[in-house]
Amino acid sequence: MSNIxxxxxxxxxxFATKGEDxxxxxxxxxxxxxxxxxxxPGTLIDVADxxxxxxxxxxxxVGHEYNVSVDYADGKMGVLFHYKRPAESTFADRAQxxxxxxxxxxKLLEEDTAFKGRLAFDTSNPQLIVNDRTIDAAAxxxxxKNALPGAVYVGSDDLRHRASFRVSAKA
Amino acid sequence: xxxxWKERLADRTDPELAREIEIFETQIELRKRGELxxxxxxxxxxxxxxxxxxxDNGQRHDGIQTxxxxxxxxxxxxxxxxxxxxxxxRIKVPFGGLTAEQMDVMADLSEEYSxxxxxxxxxxxxxxxxxxxxxxxxxxRRLAGVGxxxxxxCGNSVRNVTACPYAGICTDETFDVTPYANAIMEFxxxxxxxxxxxxxxxxxxxxxxxxxxxxxxxxxxxxxAKVDADGKRGFALYVGGGLGAVPHxxxxxxxxxxxxxxxxxxxxxxxxxxxxxxKKNRARARIKFLVANMGIEAFxxxxxxxxxxxxxxxxxxxxxxxxxxxxxxxxxPAAALxxxxxxxxxxxxxxxxIYPQRQQGYVAVVVSLPLGDATATxxxxxxxxxRKYCGDTIRATVDQNFLFRWVSxxxxxxxxxxxxxxxxxxxxxxxxxxxxxxPGTDSCKLGISSSRGLAAELSKRLxxxxxxxxxxxxxxxxKISGCFNSCGQHHISDIGFYGVNRNVKGRSVPHxxxxxxxxxxxxxxxxGLAVAAIPSKNIPAVVDRVTNRYRDDRTDGESFQEFIxxxxxxxxxxxxxxxxxxxxxxxxxxxxxxxxxPREYTHGDRGKGECAGEVVSLVDFTLAEAExxxxxASILLDEKKFADADAMAYQAMLSAARAxxxxxxxxxxxxxxxxxxxxxxxxxxxxLFFDRFAQGKxxxxxxxRHERGNGNANPEAARQLVEEAQLFIEASHACQTRMxxxxxxxxx
Numbered sequence: 001m002s003n004i005x006x007x008x009x010x011x012x013x014x015f016a017t018k019g020e021d022x023x024x025x026x027x028x029x030x031x032x033x034x035x036x037x038x039x040x041p042g043t044l045i046d047v048a049d050x051x052x053x054x055x056x057x058x059x060x061x062v063g064h065e066y067n068v069s070v071d072y073a074d075g076k077m078g079v080l081f082h083y084k085r086p087a088e089s090t091f092a093d094r095a096q097x098x099x100x101x102x103x104x105x106x107k108l109l110e111e112d113t114a115f116k117g118r119l120a121f122d123t124s125n126p127q128l129i130v131n132d133r134t135i136d137a138a139a140x141x142x143x144x145k146n147a148l149p150g151a152v153y154v155g156s157d158d159l160r161h162r163a164s165f166r167v168s169a170k171a
Numbered sequence: 172x173x174x175x176w177k178e179r180l181a182d183r184t185d186p187e188l189a190r191e192i193e194i195f196e197t198q199i200e201l202r203k204r205g206e207l208x209x210x211x212x213x214x215x216x217x218x219x220x221x222x223x224x225x226x227d228n229g230q231r232h233d234g235i236q237t238x239x240x241x242x243x244x245x246x247x248x249x250x251x252x253x254x255x256x257x258x259x260x261r262i263k264v265p266f267g268g269l270t271a272e273q274m275d276v277m278a279d280l281s282e283e284y285s286x287x288x289x290x291x292x293x294x295x296x297x298x299x300x301x302x303x304x305x306x307x308x309x310x311x312r313r314l315a316g317v318g319x320x321x322x323x324x325c326g327n328s329v330r331n332v333t334a335c336p337y338a339g340i341c342t343d344e345t346f347d348v349t350p351y352a353n354a355i356m357e358f359x360x361x362x363x364x365x366x367x368x369x370x371x372x373x374x375x376x377x378x379x380x381x382x383x384x385x386x387x388x389x390x391x392x393x394x395x396a397k398v399d400a401d402g403k404r405g406f407a408l409y410v411g412g413g414l415g416a417v418p419h420x421x422x423x424x425x426x427x428x429x430x431x432x433x434x435x436x437x438x439x440x441x442x443x444x445x446x447x448x449x450k451k452n453r454a455r456a457r458i459k460f461l462v463a464n465m466g467i468e469a470f471x472x473x474x475x476x477x478x479x480x481x482x483x484x485x486x487x488x489x490x491x492x493x494x495x496x497x498x499x500x501x502x503x504p505a506a507a508l509x510x511x512x513x514x515x516x517x518x519x520x521x522x523x524x525i526y527p528q529r530q531q532g533y534v535a536v537v538v539s540l541p542l543g544d545a546t547a548t549x550x551x552x553x554x555x556x557x558r559k560y561c562g563d564t565i566r567a568t569v570d571q572n573f574l575f576r577w578v579s580x581x582x583x584x585x586x587x588x589x590x591x592x593x594x595x596x597x598x599x600x601x602x603x604x605x606x607x608x609x610p611g612t613d614s615c616k617l618g619i620s621s622s623r624g625l626a627a628e629l630s631k632r633l634x635x636x637x638x639x640x641x642x643x644x645x646x647x648x649x650k651i652s653g654c655f656n657s658c659g660q661h662h663i664s665d666i667g668f669y670g671v672n673r674n675v676k677g678r679s680v681p682h683x684x685x686x687x688x689x690x691x692x693x694x695x696x697x698x699g700l701a702v703a704a705i706p707s708k709n710i711p712a713v714v715d716r717v718t719n720r721y722r723d724d725r726t727d728g729e730s731f732q733e734f735i736x737x738x739x740x741x742x743x744x745x746x747x748x749x750x751x752x753x754x755x756x757x758x759x760x761x762x763x764x765x766x767x768x769p770r771e772y773t774h775g776d777r778g779k780g781e782c783a784g785e786v787v788s789l790v791d792f793t794l795a796e797a798e799x800x801x802x803x804a805s806i807l808l809d810e811k812k813f814a815d816a817d818a819m820a821y822q823a824m825l826s827a828a829r830a831x832x833x834x835x836x837x838x839x840x841x842x843x844x845x846x847x848x849x850x851x852x853x854x855x856x857x858x859l860f861f862d863r864f865a866q867g868k869x870x871x872x873x874x875x876r877h878e879r880g881n882g883n884a885n886p887e888a889a890r891q892l893v894e895e896a897q898l899f900i901e902a903s904h905a906c907q908t909r910m911x912x913x914x915x916x917x918x919x
Contacts, residue, residue: 009283029769036233045226045257048301049767050288053629054594055548057287062301064242066257067286073548085255085303096211123455133281134174160275160551162282171364 001162004143008086009131010095012167013071014101015078019119024051027070030114034061039108040068040101070103078108079121082131088163092147099126099148099169122168130163135164173898176309180316188315191322195219196308197799200235203246203254206574206802211795213249213354216411217781218328219260220321221307224300224614225248226776227256234770235589243623248304251779254263259614260310261324266352266376267574270556270563273317278550284310285618289550289703291571293607293650293660294373295333296324306790306796313637323360329441332356335384336566336574339499340528340535344378345396346404347415348385349497351433353501354490356813358434363837364441367789370451372441375411377694380407382820386569386695388412388421389663391458392440395694399426404430410440411462414657418698419459422467434487439478439689445789499577501903502562505532506581512895517587520598523639525583528576531751536575536586537600539580541630542608542623543571545595552593560586571607572600599639603647606630607626607660611653611670612765615777618653620670620681620707624766626651632711634669642719647731648691651683655835662698665731666714671704675753680773687743688735699857702743708762709750718748746768790907794900797823801896809903810895817884824873827903831860834910847877860906869902 031047034149037121043064050057053073058077064085071080081102083094108123128142128151136156139162142152151169155161176863181189198215201207207215225231226252229240246254262277263850277297284306285299292298302310317711322511323329331351355374359365362386365372374655375393379387387393387409408428410775412421436653447465449456462470467875511712526535528717538553555564557575564576590596603712606629609615613620629649643866652659652669661667667686672679682704689699703712706907735743755761800823825843828850832839839849854860855870862869872895 025767028767032234033768035231035238036235043243045240046231048286050544053288053544053549054541056544056546060286062257064240064257067301069286073287073546095337108586129772133279134176134179134281158551160279 004091004135004139005089005131007091007132007135007140007143008083008094010083010098011127011129011131012081012098013073013078013108013127013129014081014102014121014123015076015125015127017120017122019115020077022115022118024058024070024072026050026114027051027109030112031059031061031068031110032065034108040105042066046123066101068102070109078127079109081105091143095128095144095147099128099167102126103169125166126169133162135163142163174310178849180312183594184312184315185318188320189312192308192311192315195311197803199304200801201802202248203288207798208793209249209252211791212745213252213781214326214792215795216304216307217309218323219311219324220263220324221302222259222261222325222782223252223616223778224257224259225253225612225616225618225776225778227258227616229253229256232770232773232776238390238776239772243801248862249781250779254304256366257303257895259300259918260300260302260307260321261292262297262314262319262321263324264295264297264319264330264567265332265356266338266349267567268334268349269565269567269573270317271557271565272563273314273319274554274557274565275549276313276317276319277766278547278554280310280313281550281806282547287547289541289545289547289611291545291567291573293569293571293609293658294331295336295567295569296331297567297757298610300610303898317386320360321836323365325371327370329356329359329362329365329372329374332374332376333385333390333569335378335382336524336568337384337535337576338376338378338499340383340530340533340576341378341384342527343382344527346378347497348376348394348396349524350435350490350494351406351430353393353497355434355437357490358486359437359441361436362441362910364438364445367445368441368443370453370780372444372458374437381693384569386660386663388635389414389418389660389695390421391693392437393421394428394433395656399427408431408433408436409689411459411467413457413459414660414662415459416458416464416654418657418662419463420697422466424471431488431491431832434479435481435484438484438487439474439481441680442481443470443473444475458902464524479767479870485509489744496874499564500562501530501533501577501579502560503579503582504840505530506579507532508580508583511584515582516590516591516596516598517584519640520587520596523598523602525573530577532580533577533796534580534583536578536583537570538575538595539597539600539605540572540595541597541875542626547594552589553595556586556589557733559589569607570601599634602639602645603641603649604630604633604639606633606649607851608650608651608666609653609658611659612768612776613649613651615658615780616694617656617780619671619774619777620653620683621674621765621767622651622653622668622670623766623820624660625668625683628766629711629714631718633714638718641722642724642726647718649714655684658742660690660695661686663695664699665689665691666717667699668710670707673704673706673753676756677890678756678763678774680753681764681772683710684712685713685747690732697732698708699741700743702740703747705747705750706753706762711749713747717743720746723734767850790830790834793833794827794903796899797826797830800826801893801900804896808889813889814881814884815888817889817892820889820892823878823896824876824899828854828873830905831903835909843877847873854906859910860902862902865902869899872896 067082146168202212242253242255290423334352365585393409408424409421410424606626608622612618647665648666668683686699690696804819
């Protein structure tokens with residue numbers, strides 16, 4: 001049986017408080033520029049535009065270790081950080097790192113000259129999703145609360161959905 | 172606590188599928204250790220649906236310069252393909268048939284391994300992008316848990332078998348082709364006679380001759396349902412069609428092939444293709460070239476000779492006793508649509524997205540997917556809609572949409588409202604606004620221009636113009652391919668485009684070649700006319716111009732094909748001449764980047780495509796299998812499972828022996844006695860297997876073990892046999908090399 005530290009795939013979303021009226025396509029050249037400028041750590045690969053989709057993944061900066069996207073799932077715009085490749089780390093370290101990197105990406109986007117005050121994010125209450133269905137909600141809940149004290153489970157009654165939490169974060 | 176997917180799904184996975192996936196997992200491990208050749212691994216993963224993607228060669232132009240992408244490890248998963256680069260998984264959906272549960276699982280997979288999107292392809296498959304190769308075994312396991320295999324989705328194999336999505340409910344069909352499409356898929360999947368192709372092989376079924384739905388004429392092999400004068404079922408069988416860079420129309424192989432001959436004839440055709448098809452020149456390796464070179468009569472003669480010597484197989488006809496197994500049962504009773512209030516948008520949607528079934532009181536509903544994409548949430552919501560209204564009757568379509576069958580007319584308004592709630596109530600299915608496109612430069616290594624970017628732009632503009640309500644042009648089809656390989660099926664559309672590149676004063680500019688007047692109907696009867704290469708940014712103007720001209724100048728009742736033929740290439744080229752001009756770079760830089768991609772356009776991001784797979788001979792493939800079995804034997808030995816290690820090492824030797832025997836005797840029965848006997852006769856007695864120094868020593872290892880039999884394995888014997896198996900396999904490789912050298916030396 002695997003343990004919680006084997007859980008490597010974690011998503012963190014920082015919700016927008018301003019900027020829902022920005023045409024999603026505007027994010028494409030910005031994220032393309034981030035690749036040119038190596039604006040984020042790690043290996044950045046490409047930009048994928050899914051802004052044609054209803055409440056979809058929006059515009060994604062595809063990386064090797066993680067993706068960063070301007071995401072519109074459930075009709076709520078935000079910056080989504082999506083850890084995807086395994087690393088030698090505990091679940092707690094990884095969860096904390098995901099929150100930190102999501103906040104960093106949101107800040108970078110907010111401050112980008114392309115948006116000049118048109119974009120803002122609520123950095124106090126990100127959403128964390130355990131993106132791995134081999135772990136049950138109870139075990140995920142314990143692990144997340146240990147990693148990020150104050151985390152609150154906000155999962156859905158629909159058992160098909162992943163374990164989801166609101167966590168406290170200092171900007 | 173968590174469990175692995177292997178543990179969780181053990182009870183609900185077909186053992187054969189489970190074993191297949193374990194084999195692939197071992198191959199990944201061997202590749203990581205450098206113990207499996209990269210070409211063989213590439214073909215192995217392609218035959219499991221694991222495809223490469225753009226930039227997996229580690230190079231990407233960022234709009235200013237080419238950057239190297241550091242994926243970490245130096246390991247590759249194919250020639251010039253970084254092991255850790257994200258890839259695409261293609262999920263075969265035979266005849267497009269999906270269940271609600273399968274859609275739920277796809278939603279989960281897209282979230283955990285991909286970017287949350289399921290994409291419907293022009294061959295009724297589902298594709299997901301940006302997946303790591305190490306995630307693919309669990310990905311496959313979870314699909315296997317709901318009865319789906321990705322096996323042979325790509326590579327030099329029989330690809331997804333497509334069929335008209337209205338099969339079983341169509342008002343015009345001769346009979347429901349669903350059970351036949353399913354039977355041929357099951358029969359040919361992993362069949363020994365389909366493992367040695369030089370290229371892919373695509374099969375399609377249609378219930379009728381006249382409509383477009385099956386697109387038989389453009390396939391390697393196609394079957395159109397027929398009944399003879401006595402009411403006996405059969406098929407008009409076609410062979411040798413194909414799009415690609417050079418489209419060929421399929422030829423009639425047999426105007427009436429009785430149903431019981433469908434599977435054996437497909438097997439015979441496969442054998443001839445494997446034996447006589449081109450393997451060195453990949454550009455000419457499709458069966459269409461073989462049929463064209465031989466002529467259909469000579470090809471047919473060869474196939475019939477093969478058919479005559481095929482060993483009988485009960486599987487050829489067993490399924491005919493149970494054709495009703497695929498009959499769908501409606502979830503709800505048929506009832507007419509009453510006078511319920513119609514929400515805004517419903518009438519327009521009903522006009523284009525509803526198809527009355529031949530079964531009174533039921534309709535099929537087309538759910539239009541933007542660019543063929545559905546989010547994970549939408550997949551679950553659509554699964555719930557299916558559960559609510561119609562059960563497991565969903566089909567993916569070649570128009571990149573979903574079709575929900577057996578919806579009671581009385582439920583159509585509620586169905587529409589449910590689609591509105593999830594953002595999938597767009598009207599215009601199968602009209603000019605329903606533009607089809609392959610992935611193109613978004614993710615394909617071969618993409619030249621942005622097919623999806625252009626499709627999105629055209630769809631948006633045509634919707635703004637209300638083109639779907641324009642009675643003159645709304646029935647036209649627009650299809651776009653990112654390059655000449657035709658994955659977007661541009662040849663058979665009224666208005667088609669494929670990506671090309673032009674150099675304008677030293678700069679690359681994305682263009683599309685304009686193809687007009689293809690015939691979609693009559694099962695994709697004929698191909699369009701190439702007219703001109705136009706800069707990508709002027710393509711919307713091309714569409715406006717040709718549709719306006721058709722509206723203004725057509726004669727009474729003249730179809731678009733007839734109109735294009737009447738105008739002719741010279742006139743059409745003149746029509747677009749001004750649009751072919753590219754403004755100077757400083758005058759309008761927008762022409763120097765493509766739709767949906769603000770980077771300055773470059774041609775340099777193209778890589779080596781994997782559609783052609785890797786040509787690996789059957790014997791090399793099987794010897795690689797033997798290697799894998801020998802590796803597994805060594806693992807079992809380490810785990811002190813001596814009896815199992817002994818059995819696996821023996822199996823490895825049998826596999827290697829069989830690989831050699833099949834170079835002379837294709838139909839050697841797959842049992843130890845037959846294999847060993849044939850090996851002894853053909854390779855030992857003839858000394859063909861003999862090594863210059865060791866003579867027949869390594870063959871002796873196989874004979875000894877075969878005589879010893881099972882049940883006598885002690886740790887020492889097991890250890891010895893594992894080593895002997897490896898030596899036997901090495902000797903088999905050496906024998907194969909000697910045989911290949913002899914062939915190469917022989918005069919032509």
